[in-house]
Structure formats: C-alpha cells, structure tokens
Amino acid sequence: MLWEEREYERKRGIGMAEFVLELNGITKTFPGVKALDNVHFRLKPGEIHALMGENGAGKSTFIKIITGVYRPDEGDMLVNGRKVELKGPRHAAELGIAAIYQHVTCYPDLTVTENIFMGHERVEKGTRRLLWKEMHEEAQRLLDELGADFHSRMTMGALSVAQQQIVEIAKALSANARIIIMDEPTAALTVRECEQLYAITERLRAGGASIIFISHRFEDMYRLADNVTVFRDGKYIGTWGVHDISNKDLIVAMVGREVTQLFPKKDAQIGDEVLRVEGLGATGYFADINFSVRRGEIVGLTGLVGSGRSEVCQAIFGIGPRDRGKIYVEGREASIRRPADAMALGIGYLPEDRQKQGLILNWEIAGNITLPALRRLARMGWIRRKAEWSVAKMLAEKLGVKATGIFDLVGSLSGGNQQKVVVAKLLTSELKVLILDEPTKGVDVGAKSAIYEIIGELAAQGYGILLVSSEMPEVIGLSDRIVVMREGRITAILDRSEATQETILEAAMDDSTRETGASA
Amino acid sequence: MMADKPMAQQAAQAVPSGGAVRRASLSVHIMRFRELGLLGFVVLLALLVQWRNPSFLTLENINDLLRNAAILSILALGMMLVIVTRGIDLSIGATLALSGMITALTVSANPGMHPMAALLLGTAIGLACGSLLGWFVARLGILPIIATLGMMNVFRGLTFTISGGKWVSAHQMPDSFTGIATGSILGINTLIFIAIVAYAVFHYFVNHTRTGRQIYAVGSNPEAAVISGIPKERLLWLVYAIMGALSGLCGVLWVAKFASAQGDTAMGYELTVIAACVLGGVSIAGGVGKVSGVLVGSLLIGMLNNALPLLNVSPFWQTAIQGGIILLAVLANVWVKRSVDRNHLLRRRI
Numbered sequence: 001m002l003w004e005e006r007e008y009e010r011k012r013g014i015g016m017a018e019f020v021l022e023l024n025g026i027t028k029t030f031p032g033v034k035a036l037d038n039v040h041f042r043l044k045p046g047e048i049h050a051l052m053g054e055n056g057a058g059k060s061t062f063i064k065i066i067t068g069v070y071r072p073d074e075g076d077m078l079v080n081g082r083k084v085e086l087k088g089p090r091h092a093a094e095l096g097i098a099a100i101y102q103h104v105t106c107y108p109d110l111t112v113t114e115n116i117f118m119g120h121e122r123v124e125k126g127t128r129r130l131l132w133k134e135m136h137e138e139a140q141r142l143l144d145e146l147g148a149d150f151h152s153r154m155t156m157g158a159l160s161v162a163q164q165q166i167v168e169i170a171k172a173l174s175a176n177a178r179i180i181i182m183d184e185p186t187a188a189l190t191v192r193e194c195e196q197l198y199a200i201t202e203r204l205r206a207g208g209a210s211i212i213f214i215s216h217r218f219e220d221m222y223r224l225a226d227n228v229t230v231f232r233d234g235k236y237i238g239t240w241g242v243h244d245i246s247n248k249d250l251i252v253a254m255v256g257r258e259v260t261q262l263f264p265k266k267d268a269q270i271g272d273e274v275l276r277v278e279g280l281g282a283t284g285y286f287a288d289i290n291f292s293v294r295r296g297e298i299v300g301l302t303g304l305v306g307s308g309r310s311e312v313c314q315a316i317f318g319i320g321p322r323d324r325g326k327i328y329v330e331g332r333e334a335s336i337r338r339p340a341d342a343m344a345l346g347i348g349y350l351p352e353d354r355q356k357q358g359l360i361l362n363w364e365i366a367g368n369i370t371l372p373a374l375r376r377l378a379r380m381g382w383i384r385r386k387a388e389w390s391v392a393k394m395l396a397e398k399l400g401v402k403a404t405g406i407f408d409l410v411g412s413l414s415g416g417n418q419q420k421v422v423v424a425k426l427l428t429s430e431l432k433v434l435i436l437d438e439p440t441k442g443v444d445v446g447a448k449s450a451i452y453e454i455i456g457e458l459a460a461q462g463y464g465i466l467l468v469s470s471e472m473p474e475v476i477g478l479s480d481r482i483v484v485m486r487e488g489r490i491t492a493i494l495d496r497s498e499a500t501q502e503t504i505l506e507a508a509m510d511d512s513t514r515e516t517g518a519s520a
Numbered sequence: 521m522m523a524d525k526p527m528a529q530q531a532a533q534a535v536p537s538g539g540a541v542r543r544a545s546l547s548v549h550i551m552r553f554r555e556l557g558l559l560g561f562v563v564l565l566a567l568l569v570q571w572r573n574p575s576f577l578t579l580e581n582i583n584d585l586l587r588n589a590a591i592l593s594i595l596a597l598g599m600m601l602v603i604v605t606r607g608i609d610l611s612i613g614a615t616l617a618l619s620g621m622i623t624a625l626t627v628s629a630n631p632g633m634h635p636m637a638a639l640l641l642g643t644a645i646g647l648a649c650g651s652l653l654g655w656f657v658a659r660l661g662i663l664p665i666i667a668t669l670g671m672m673n674v675f676r677g678l679t680f681t682i683s684g685g686k687w688v689s690a691h692q693m694p695d696s697f698t699g700i701a702t703g704s705i706l707g708i709n710t711l712i713f714i715a716i717v718a719y720a721v722f723h724y725f726v727n728h729t730r731t732g733r734q735i736y737a738v739g740s741n742p743e744a745a746v747i748s749g750i751p752k753e754r755l756l757w758l759v760y761a762i763m764g765a766l767s768g769l770c771g772v773l774w775v776a777k778f779a780s781a782q783g784d785t786a787m788g789y790e791l792t793v794i795a796a797c798v799l800g801g802v803s804i805a806g807g808v809g810k811v812s813g814v815l816v817g818s819l820l821i822g823m824l825n826n827a828l829p830l831l832n833v834s835p836f837w838q839t840a841i842q843g844g845i846i847l848l849a850v851l852a853n854v855w856v857k858r859s860v861d862r863n864h865l866l867r868r869r870i
Contacts, residue, residue: 130733
C-alpha cells in the first residue's frame with residue numbers, strides 16, 4: 001500500500017488535505033423532480049462515513065454525481081481540496097473514486113479477472129495487446145488478499161452475491177481507488193458474509209482509503225462508521241458522530257416523523273393446521289424438511305443465504321425442484337407440480353425479487369393487482385372493467401398503497417408501495433397460506449413497519465403465513481415459531497419464547513462458520 | 521510495474537494458506553465442453569456421411585466444402601459481435617447484394633479494374649451501409665431488429681433500382697474478377713484464405729484487445745458498461761460497421777464465386793448466418809460468443825449443405841433435414857450442459 005500512497009501523492013503533488021472529498025451545495029434536477037437540493041457532504045481521510053436515508057432520499061443520485069455519471073446543476077466538488085468538474089465516470093476513476101454498486105456493475109458472462117480490470121485493462125506498450133497472464137495473476141493476488149475462496153478465471157455469473165461483491169472490491173483496489181463508495185453492500189448478504197465484509201472494509205480503511213457506506217441497516221453503521229450523514233427527500237438533514245445521536249433521533253431524521261412500534265404484534269387466533277410438509281427433499285438443495293403452518297400463525301423460515309430456505313418455498317409452490325416428500329394442505333395430501341396447482345389449493349407466493357417476478361412495471365396498479373384473478377373477473381373472455389377496477393381499488397385502499405389512483409404506473413411507486421401491490425395481487429385469490437419471501441427487502445424503514453402491520457393483519461384474518469427472511473429482528477419480531485435451516489436441513493424449530501438472535505445464529509451456523517464469524 | 525512485485529510477496533505472506541483455494545472452475549470446463557460437444561457432433565456426422573458415401577472425405581470434396589462455407593463463416597464472425605451486444609442484423613443479405621451489384625456493374629463497365637480494387641470497393645460500400653445502421657442503433661437508439669429490418673428493405677430496393685432489375689452475368693465479368701473465387705494464394709483457395717485471415721484477425725481482436733473485450737462487457741451488462749465509462753455508443757456503432765464491411769466484402773466474393781449479380785442475391789441468407797452463430801454457442805441474450813464456436817457452427821452448416829446432396833437426399837427434403845439437425849445439435853448442447861449441472865448438484869453434500 002505504501003507505494004500506492006506515494007504514487008498517489010506524487011501524481012497530485014500535494015499533501016493530505018483536510019477532506020479527501022467535499023461537496024457543497026449540490027443540486028440536481030430531473031424532469032419533474034428535484035432529486036438533490038443544496039446538499040453537502042464531507043469525507044475525511046481514512047474515514048468510514050455512513051450515508052443514510054429512505055429510498056428516494058437522493059442517495060443514488062448523489063453517488064452518481066460523485067462518480068461522474070451525472071453532472072450536478074449547481075454546486076462544487078472538491079477532491080483533496082481541489083475543485084474538480086468531472087467529465088465522466090472515467091475521470092472520476094482517474095481521481096481515485098470507485099463505487100461498489102449493489103447489482104448493476106458486474107458482467108455476468110465475463111471472468112472475474114475481466115470484471116476486475118474492465119475499464120483499466122493492462123496492455124502491452126506499443127502493441128496494445130492485453131496482458132492476460134499479468135491480469136490473471138494480479139486478480140488472483142487481490143482475491144487472495146481479500147480472503148476470497150474462488151478463482152480469478154471463474155465466470156462472474158457463477159459466483160454468489162457476496163463473492164461478486166468481493167470482486168467489486170478487488171476492482172476498486174486494482175484501480176487504486178482512495179475514495180470508495182459502497183452502495184447497500186450488505187442488503188443481500190447473510191450475517192456471516194456481513195462480518196466478512198466488515199472485516200474487508202476495515203482493512204481498506206487501514207490501507208488508507210476513505211469510504212462512504214450506504215445502508216439501511218443500523219447495525220452496519222454502528223459496526224463501521226465514524227460519522228453519519230442523513231438525506232431526506234433530496235435535502236441534507238445533518239451529519240453526526242455515530243455515537244452522538246440516538247437510534248430514535250436518527251430514525252426521525254430519516255423518516256421525518258417518529259416510527260413508534262416497529263413490530264405490531266397482533267393477537268391472532270391460531271387454528272388448525274393448513275400446511276404441512278413431510279420429508280421434503282431436492283437433490284443438491286435440501287433434504288428431510290418437516291414443518292407445519294397453522295391458521296393465523298406466522299412461521300418464520302430463516303438461515304444463511306444458500307441454506308435452502310428459498311428453495312424449500314419454491315418447491316412448495318411448484319416452481320423449484322423437489323424429488324422427495326409430501327405436502328399436505330388442510331390435512332390432505334396435495335400434488336403440486338406447478339404454481340397453478342399450488343394456487344388452486346390456496347397457496348400464494350410473494351417472490352423475493354418483486355420487480356422481476358412480482359410486477360409488470362410499465363402497467364398500471366389496477367392491471368397488476370387483478371392479473372391473477374382475470375379468469376374470475378371475465379365473462380365469456382371479456383374482462384369486466386368495472387369489476388376489475390373496484391377489486392383493485394378496494395385492495396389498494398385496504399393495504400394503503402400510496403398513489404394518486406389505481407391507474408398510476410407501478411414503476412413510478414416506491415419500493416414499499418410496490419410491495420403492497422404484490423401483496424394485493426395475492427389477496428385477489430382465495431388463499432389459505434401465504435409464502436412471503438423476503439417481503440421487506442430493499443424497503444425503507446417507514447414502509448417496513450407498514451408491511452409488518454399488513455403481515456400481522458393477514459395473520460389475524462386467518463391466513464397461515466410462512467415468512468422467509470434473513471433479517472433477524474424481523475423474524476423474531478413477527479413469527480410465532482421459527483424454523484432455522486443450515487445447508488439444506490432444518491437445524492432448529494424455535495418457539496417465539498425461546499427465539500433470540502443468539503439461539504437462531506447458533507442453529508444457522510455450523511462450527512466452522514461461527515469461527516470465521518468470530519475471528520473476522 | 522516493478523513495484524508490484526514486493527506488494528505481491530507481502531500479500532502472499534499476509535494470507536493464510538487456506539485462503540487461496542485454487543480450484544479450477546467448473547463453469548470454465550462447461551464452456552470448453554460445450555464446444556467439444558459440438559465438434560464431436562461434427563466428427564460423428566462426418567463419419568456417418570463417409571460411411572454412406574466414401575467420396576465425402578476426399579481432399580477435393582473437403583476443399584469444395586470449405587470454399588462454400590467460407591462466405592458464411594466470415595459473415596458469422598460479424599454477426600457474432602452484433603449478437604454479443606444483444607443486437608441482431610437482418611440487413612446483411614441485402615447489404616451483400618447491394619455491394620455485390622454495384623461492384624459487378626463497376627467491374628463490367630471497367631474490365632481493367634484490379635480485383636483488389638473491386639474487393640475494396642465492395643467493402644467500402646458495405647462499411648457505409650453498416651455505419652449508417654450503427655448510427656441508427658447507437659445514436660438514435662432504434663431497436664436493432666427494427667432498424668435492420670427497415671434498412672434491409674431499403675438496401676434491397678436500392679439493389680433493384682441500380683440494376684434496373686437486370687442481372688449482371690458471367691460474360692459481363694472479366695476473368696480477373698471471377699478469378700477472386702477460383703484463384704489461390706499460397707496454394708490455398710482465395711476464399712478460404714480470406715476466411716482464415718478473417719478468423720485470425722478476429723481471434724486477436726476479440727481476445728487480446730481492449731476494444732474487443734469491451735464489446736463483450738457492453739453485451740453482458742450495458743448499464744454497468746456506461747457506469748464504468750465504457751464508450752457504449754461507439755462500440756455499438758463499431759459492431760454494425762464491422763458487420764457491414766464484412767457483408768460488403770462477402771458481396772464481392774459471392775458475385776465472383778457465382779459469376780452473377782442479381783437483385784435477389786443472398787435473400788434470407790442472414791438467417792443462415794444467425795443459425796451458424798447460435799449453433800456455435802453465441803447467446804442471443806448477449807455477452808457470450810466465441811470465435812472458435814462460430815467456426816464450428818459455420819462448418820457444421822457448410823457440411824450439411826455439402827453432405828446431403830452426396831447422400832442423394834431429395835433437394836425438397838434437404839432444408840427440412842438441415843433444420844432438424846440444427847435443432848438436434850442445439851438440443852444436444854442443452855442436454856450436455858444440463859447433465860453437467862446435475863452432476864454438480866449431486867456432488868454437493870447436504
């Protein structure tokens with residue numbers, strides 16, 4: 001790292017400035033929206049600075065300004081005390097700025113090495129021939145340094161999200177980045193992977209990098225950050241030392257109002273068993289899965305990513321592989337081969353990726369909600385529009401979808417409201433069991449509690465709910481019972497009274513992973 | 521570069537030995553396996569045909585086969601790049617006809633023209649067509665399938681207009697011109713020679729230059745490419761320009777080979793070219809495609825064209841059989857990939 005630092009200083013011909021990055025009065029307007037309104041931000045050398053705010057607060061736009069993807073309408077940007085006007089992403093990269101986005105930046109079809117070096121490839125002088133050997137070796141060296149367990153010649157698409165993130169970090173390192181922006185890096189990671197990421201982030205800081213860390217999770221902020229800056233609705237709200245502000249005040253700063261009870265526990269009447277699986281198995285994914293869900297009960301299904309929880313749900317719903325075991329609905333054995341079978345039996349599934357699997361973004365709210373129920377809303381093949389609209393309106397109101405009306409495009413809604421539309425879709429059919437796969441993923445704090453409320457309400461109405469989630473507080477706060485999986489098997493079924501962060505973690509991790517977690 | 525070495529050593533010491541698991545990647549093997557599978561299919565088919573008709577694997581027939589597959593294989597290279605960027609080019613048959621027609625008319629008017637000049641003229645015409653298309657796709661953002669469908673009709677119409685609906689036939693062409701297809705360089709037929717050069721250049725371009733790899737990046741994830749500062753528009757324009765230039769070049773080769781330029785030359789040929797790419801493992805979803813795969817794909821189609829008449833298959837049946845075999849080969853590919861995946865799953869312990 002020493003050499004890199006010296007090189008860096010030499011290139012710029014100055015010593016350490018007070019701030020490596022300073023943005024003053026940044027304003028950016030898109031047609032119809034003021035995405036950023038007179039925003040400030042200061043990053044000290046060697047600092048990890050958390051940037052928080054709800055979805056739509058302007059964080060993404062802000063990052064794209066720092067990385068030169070967008071140009072601000074107004075305001076100054078200073079790098080190492082020098083005013084710069086970014087000409088584009090490449091210019092930002094030359095100044096040592098790198099961003100690790102959550103999804104968008106990887107090339108799934110290319111190798112890890114290519115992903116790392118894309119945009120700053122090593123070429124032979126004169127012939128401009130790519131130096132593959134050198135790049136592979138350098139990539140492998142960076143991966144080893146980051147403790148990666150995969151090879152630089154592997155295809156990016158074959159890696160897990162956590163592994164891809166390590167590649168993105170290696171990419172930032174290989175570009176000699178001194179200012180690294182991490183955009184919700186922990187959103188798709190499990191506890192153990194988060195620990196690994198924390199360790200790597202600390203190491204980057206120790207290597208002299210300054211880091212902007214964007215996250216919805218308070219835990220990330222407390223574990224890593226020195227300071228936190230909050231944006232709300234495109235405006236700068238404030239900057240605090242992370243220990244100088246209470247959790248409550250921080251939420252108020254982000255949401256603009258007080259969020260009282262995060263987990264409204266509704267007392268639901270728990271009734272008869274509606275869903276039971278016996279000895280469920282799918283080669284390579286999971287085996288020996290036994291559990292049941294009763295009417296009005298919320299059963300949490302948790303475990304690390306890759307533990308097979310989503311696969312179990314998909315198998316129950318008929319979209320994933322299953323080669324052993326039986327599924328019972330209301331005590332009767334069910335033959336489920338495809339989603340239509342499951343839905344006919346009264347099982348509904350809320351997919352994890354709502355944008356890809358749950359919604360048609362360029363359709364109206366009404367059309368999305370009634371899509372699964374068209375058969376019942378149609379007469380002789382003609383859709384009865386009035387009936388369709390009244391069903392859509394009723395459900396949208398019941399779930400509190402915030403929009404100007406049921407004819408807004410779903411793509412224009414916030415993440416939380418989109419999720420409500422997906423739930424509304426499920427409720428058009430007569431269901432008994434709802435499988436909710438990561439219902440609050442990528443949803444901001446304010447909208448989360450609204451979704452929790454809906455889940456509680458649904459249980460109170462007598463739905464049996466299977467809640468898949470990797471967010472520990474969510475599972476503990478909502479579930480009546482918690483099923484924990486590890487490497488394709490159930491390792492514990494915990495009652496609400498005995499479930500704590502520790503008991504769940506113990507069941508979710510085996511000895512070796514726990515060790516890694518502890519040492520990281 | 522010099523400073524890298526001590527850093528690498530430092531890192532090697534810092535990392536515990538367990539950290540670096542250097543296992544060969546499964547996906548790398550699958551990719552290799554896919555091509556081998558196709559190659560195996562080609563060999564099997566060759567043996568089968570040879571068994572039915574021993575004149576198949578003679579030097580003369582192989583030369584014939586390669587000569588016929590040369591144009592297809594050159595076009596497939598350009599198409600590969602277009603498809604890798606998630607595009608498609610339906611206009612190449614028309615571009616080929618247009619450049620072939622203009623070149624043939626020029627040559628028949630100036631019989632003294634050097635064959636090299638004819639080749640350059642054709643390539644330049646194709647380049648102009650491709651550049652125009654690239655501009656539509658890259659700058660104006662018109663969907664490739666629509667832009668190329670439109671230009672296909674424009675180019676085809678121009679060909680008929682320029683020729684006045686008439687053919688340019690063999691007796692109007694000087695021997696030096698038709699010699700492009702029959703002559704040889706270093707003992708290799710010119711068509712085959714040009715194809716070999718094209719493959720060598722493309723292999724280098726795709727695997728060893730920055731621009732070549734960046735084309736794959738654009739196809740694999742266009743949004744990410746923009747964010748990391750890759751000149752997406754310029755690269756998109758480039759692939760259509762290359763495709764056009766190759767079509768223009770092939771237009772001259774085609775006219776020289778058949779010694780006739782017609783308004784409906786190579787009509788629908790773009791679909792054969794696309795088929796060769798798909799057979800060779802180029803993914804219509806973009807980002808994936810290899811030069812070697814495209815070569816095998818083109819050879820397979822060339823072989824079917826050559827072998828079916830040798831087996832006395834009725835010409836009415838030939839196209840249907842060709843289609844069936846293409847589907848079979850793609851199915852075999854899918855099947856191989858799936859069984860590899862399944863083996864992978866079985867090895868996972870739960």
